[in-house]
Amino acid sequence: MFLPERPLRLGTRGSPLALAQARMTARALCAAHGWPEEAVAIVTVQTSGDRIQDRALADIGGKALWTKELDRALVEGAIDFAVHSMKDVETLRPDAFRIAAMLPRADVRDRLVGADDFAALPANPIVGTSSPRRAAQVKRLRPDATITLFRGNVATRLAKLAAGEVHATLLAAAGLDRLDQQDVGATIAIDVMLPAPSQGAVGIETLGDNDAMVAALCAINDGDTFDAVMAERGVLKGLGGTCHSPIAALARVEGEFLHLIAEIISPDGQETVREETRLARGDDAAQAVGHALLGRASPALRSLFEA
Numbered sequence: 034m035f036l037p038e039r040p041l042r043l044g045t046r047g048s049p050l051a052l053a054q055a056r057m058t059a060r061a062l063c064a065a066h067g068w069p070e071e072a073v074a075i076v077t078v079q080t081s082g083d084r085i086q087d088r089a090l091a092d093i094g095g096k097a098l099w100t101k102e103l104d105r106a107l108v109e110g111a112i113d114f115a116v117h118s119m120k121d122v123e124t125l126r127p128d129a130f131r132i133a134a135m136l137p138r139a140d141v142r143d144r145l146v147g148a149d150d151f152a153a154l155p156a157n158p159i160v161g162t163s164s165p166r167r168a169a170q171v172k173r174l175r176p177d178a179t180i181t182l183f184r185g186n187v188a189t190r191l192a193k194l195a196a197g198e199v200h201a202t203l204l205a206a207a208g209l210d211r212l213d214q215q216d217v218g219a220t221i222a223i224d225v226m227l228p229a230p231s232q233g234a235v236g237i238e239t240l241g242d243n244d245a246m247v248a249a250l251c252a253i254n255d256g257d258t259f260d261a262v263m264a265e266r267g268v269l270k271g272l273g274g275t276c277h278s279p280i281a282a283l284a285r286v287e288g289e290f291l292h293l294i295a296e297i298i299s300p301d302g303q304e305t306v307r308e309e310t311r312l313a314r315g316d317d318a319a320q321a322v323g324h325a326l327l328g329r330a331s332p333a334l335r336s337l338f339e340a
């Protein structure tokens with residue numbers, strides 16, 4: 034067995050959610066290998082995404098804002114592996130990195146916080162979110178809603194809601210659960226609000242040429258989660274999607290196959306293009322689903338996916 038001579042350095046963002054996910058990963062890795070707790074040291078790295086709080090992600094450089102400082106730490110050897118919410122990991126990653134493992138996926142659904150359901154919101158509700166997907170899905174359900182930009186970590190968003198800045202907000206159930214906020218919000222069914230690609234999945238990345246680290250991480254990989262999330266990322270790849278783009282996708286393992294649902298939605302919620310299909314596990318067919326969605330979209334919706 035691979036036994037580290039010194040503590041392995043796990044790199045993570047410093048938000049409470051990121052730290053909770055880092056601790057889950059460290060615990061799983063030590064348990065899988067029979068290592069003492071001290072075998073993994075958590076190293077916090079501040080990212081641009083954490084620093085810049087007042088603008089939508091899409092306007093300031095996209096998802097690389099969450100990964101680039103951790104990437105640099107990996108390349109410079111300051112950390113041995115990095116833990117990410119897969120939802121925040123860009124679709125196209127530099128070749129040097131390898132997503133070596135994913136933890137078993139948590140609840141993939143969103144929760145509405147501030148009302149029991151969308152129908153219970155007052156007329157002309159103000160809903161805080163900076164996710165183009167959630168904004169479009171809210172407009173589809175409630176055309177009278179006004180969307181207001183809402184960023185910051187989970188606690189910040191809940192504080193803004195409590196201060197009355199908005200009638201409601203949406204948060205991933207996975208994040209709330211990991212922060213011990215199981216009682217916050219009303220869970221929304223998948224057929225009402227299809228989640229973001231990769232929602233609820235924690236991924237672990239290392240340098241592709243670090244064979245010992247890759248092997249050690251493989252021991253905690255959940256293969257079903259990995260295949261499902263990779264298929265959802267395949268849809269993003271096929272769409273050329275970024276975090277500007279209202280895209281939802283969910284794959285679930287069914288025996289030898291993946292059941293995949295994906296949709297793109299116009300920002301006003303008036304146009305939805307949806308595909309539902311069965312795919313072989315671990316192939317590139319998910320990218321073709323992305324192409325199929327674009328092929329059926331109106332020119333206006335399609336233009337959101339052109340660079």
Ligand SMILES: NCc1[nH]cc(CCC(=O)O)c1CC(=O)O
Nearest residue numbers: 118120204205207208232233234
């Ligand atoms: N974009 C921020 C982000 N990235 C991952 C999560 C939640 C955890 C997850 O989806 O795995 C969140 C917060 C949220 O969407 O509520």
